[in-house]
Ligand SMILES: Nc1ncnc2c1ncn2[C@@H]1O[C@H](COP(=O)(O)OP(=O)(O)O)[C@@H](O)[C@H]1O
């Protein structure tokens with residue numbers, strides 16, 4: 001193993017975006033692409049590593065800035081190799097500036113390293129300064145000050161996969177459709193890299209969208225309201241109405257298709273697959289399997305909706321509340337544990353509604369697990385009802401028409417969450433696990 005691969009492996013294991021927990025990465029360097037730096041002293045290289053540690057190998061994008069001296073951000077130091085100090089690219093202005101040049105068309109992403117760019121800007125624009133965001137994220141986000149005074153949110157995808165990333169394709173369609181519910185997409189970068197078996201893959205490497213000023217994170221807002229016993233029903237109603245507006249726009253600007261028997265079979269297959277994965281990781285779920293399966297089968301026999309593009313991983317952490325713009329929806333990448341090819345397929349809007357309903361339950365679940373527990377079950381029930389009322393204020397009787405589907409998706413999401421928590425936050429497994437038990441026992445909305 002080379003010095004670089006060893007250093008990156010040790011460092012990567014500590015990163016939140018490293019998706020295989022509790023194991024040592026087993027990395028293989030697939031390719032490295034060097035970008036043109038503005039400063040001759042630094043080298044900017046984006047590496048693609050295959051990690052063989054998980055059952056299905058994953059490819060990671062690792063941009064690195066190599067400096068002659070140890071004068072970068074200490075927290076972002078990957079290590080020293082070949083007489084240079086290697087820093088995590090997104091914390092380095094040189095890397096961000098080069099990425100923005102590529103994404104906005106100021107620099108051609110030519111065939112040399114097989115990158116392609118796209119943007120919605122009328123002219124290239126440079127970044128003046130940048131700051132990496134911290135916090136729990138699947139990817140790495142950066143706030144950049146643009147030369148025209150605007151701010152942009154730049155997202156660097158860490159796990160890269162072959163195919164269309166809905167974070168870019170959904171936002172591109174919504175932006176051209178004039179969405180008021182999402183930030184505008186400003187630019188993106190698509191790249192090509194070799195696959196571990198000698199083939200070639202292409203997919204999105206980064207995107208840039210406008211930064212929503214003064215935005216508060218939906219999860220933090222909801223938790224703080226719940227812990228103080230503050231009424232959240234008006235906000236939840238608006239969030240429901242906003243979700244339905246978003247769905248309407250998606251149906252207008254992206255393909256829709258009536259669900260067929262094959263779609264139902266595919267969806268059921270996906271849900272049972274998740275159930276099996278979860279049961280393997282958390283064996284207590286096995287005893288709930290028959291009850292869960294009955295709900296799935298009942299939904300499959302019920303009337304079918306028209307399928308369309310949806311958010312795909314909707315929860316309170318995927319919405320921002322901005323004073324001037326109201327609720328804004330972000331992160332259209334879909335569930336990180338789901339294969340990319342599935343994530344752009346037309347789906348049922350009730351899947352998103354179910355995701356948000358689960359999130360209100362998580363607010364109560366997380367407060368119940370505090371050192372001094374807070375009972376927010378009433379708060380969550382009110383928020384849930386207000387959200388559904390808000391959705392119905394725009395979408396009419398859709399929730400009532402497809403309530404069996406909604407029940408099934410709520411269970412499916414909770415089953416997914418059990419596996420997610422087992423990998424990321426085992427102490428929180430009881431939140432979705434008790435939700436599954438409750439949903440089976442009551443089947444109420
Ligand atoms: N357009 C935006 N304006 C302001 N903040 C944003 C914007 N997009 C994302 N954020 C902030 O960045 C965080 C991570 O973004 P997100 O798209 O959810 O990334 P990830 O794919 O890593 O989950 C969000 O929780 C939010 O706080």
Ligand SMILES: O=P(O)(O)O[C@H]1O[C@H](CO)[C@@H](O[C@H]2O[C@H](CO)[C@@H](O)[C@H](O)[C@H]2O)[C@H](O)[C@H]1O
Nearest residue numbers: 138219313315316317335336358359362417420
């Ligand atoms: O935001 P991501 O796309 O990374 O989504 C993943 O992580 C989420 C947690 O950060 C996870 O969401 C679950 O926990 C939330 C509270 O932290 C809660 O609001 C959600 O309802 C719950 O699903 C999400 O499932 C996962 O895909």
